[in-house]
Amino acid sequence: MSADDNPVRPLIAGNWKMHGRRADGAALAGELARRARRGGSAELRCDLVICPPATLLTALADIVADSPVALGAQDCHPLASGAHTGDISAAMLADAGCRYVIVGHSERRTLHGETDDVVRAKAEAAHAAGLVAVVCLGETEAQRAGGETLAVVDRQFRASLPKAATAANTVVAYEPVWAIGTGKVPTTAEIAAVHAQLRTLARGRVGEGERLRLLYGGSVKPGNAAEILAIANVNGALVGGASLEAGDFWTIARSCP
Ligand code: PEP
Numbered sequence: 001m002s003a004d005d006n007p008v009r010p011l012i013a014g015n016w017k018m019h020g021r022r023a024d025g026a027a028l029a030g031e032l033a034r035r036a037r038r039g040g041s042a043e044l045r046c047d048l049v050i051c052p053p054a055t056l057l058t059a060l061a062d063i064v065a066d067s068p069v070a071l072g073a074q075d076c077h078p079l080a081s082g083a084h085t086g087d088i089s090a091a092m093l094a095d096a097g098c099r100y101v102i103v104g105h106s107e108r109r110t111l112h113g114e115t116d117d118v119v120r121a122k123a124e125a126a127h128a129a130g131l132v133a134v135v136c137l138g139e140t141e142a143q144r145a146g147g148e149t150l151a152v153v154d155r156q157f158r159a160s161l162p163k164a165a166t167a168a169n170t171v172v173a174y175e176p177v178w179a180i181g182t183g184k185v186p187t188t189a190e191i192a193a194v195h196a197q198l199r200t201l202a203r204g205r206v207g208e209g210e211r212l213r214l215l216y217g218g219s220v221k222p223g224n225a226a227e228i229l230a231i232a233n234v235n236g237a238l239v240g241g242a243s244l245e246a247g248d249f250w251t252i253a254r255s256c257p
Pocket of ligand 1: 181242
């Protein structure tokens with residue numbers, strides 16, 4: 001599919017996970033903002049967002065201000081405030097300068113036991129705070145081996161997205177669990193099949209579903225980004241490891257068709 005056939009502006013999102021102190025986070029964000037300011041969003045052909053650890057959000061908000069680089073968080077609590085030690089609400093993230101928040105990353109689903117219901121509640125909280133929810137879903141290695149990929153993705157999509165999801169307030173990231181941080185990537189045909197199904201679901205369940213941004217995530221690197229980003233219904237990437245190096249992340253962003 002060429003860029004002309006695809007009216008959706010891609011999104012390249014960097015998930016820094018639990019990486020970064022103030023100095024290296026500021027250097028990485030500063031370098032990306034500098035490149036983006038110089039190149040401008042037209043040269044990029046995509047929107048850019050970085051999702052650093054929560055400790056860096058307010059400092060990086062100042063660094064990327066007035067640049068095409070937006071700020072996102074990696075998680076939020078479903079409630080706006082209250083007795084929830086250690087948690088951060090979506091409203092607080094918005095106050096810290098975020099425009100996006102990732103919810104339902106497989107590391108949260110697996111390591112923190114987050115169910116589809118929890119993920120949906122977090123996405124609703126994100127919307128209430130005016131944030132774009134980046135809802136992650138994807139099958140495990142065992143589910144893939146059992147031929148369950150499309151069924152799992154279908155179930156997660158239906159259960160994890162709020163009823164009020166629209167192309168403006170929601171992004172969906174298809175991240176096969178077995179591809180995250182492993183260097184393994186599904187075939188082009190496998191990604192295309194999942195994204196075609198996601199598009200069909202989006203058309204039926206999401207406001208302006210034709211324009212819902214469907215990201216692929218899982219071992220996206222400078223060397224495979226162009227091929228992945230050219231797949232029909234792939235409207236960007238959620239990037240983990242390769243988002244920690246400005247040159248790699250920039251090359252991925254420049255690979256958008
Ligand atoms: C992720 O954590 O969302 C991710 C896709 O990681 P990586 O790019 O390192 O596989």
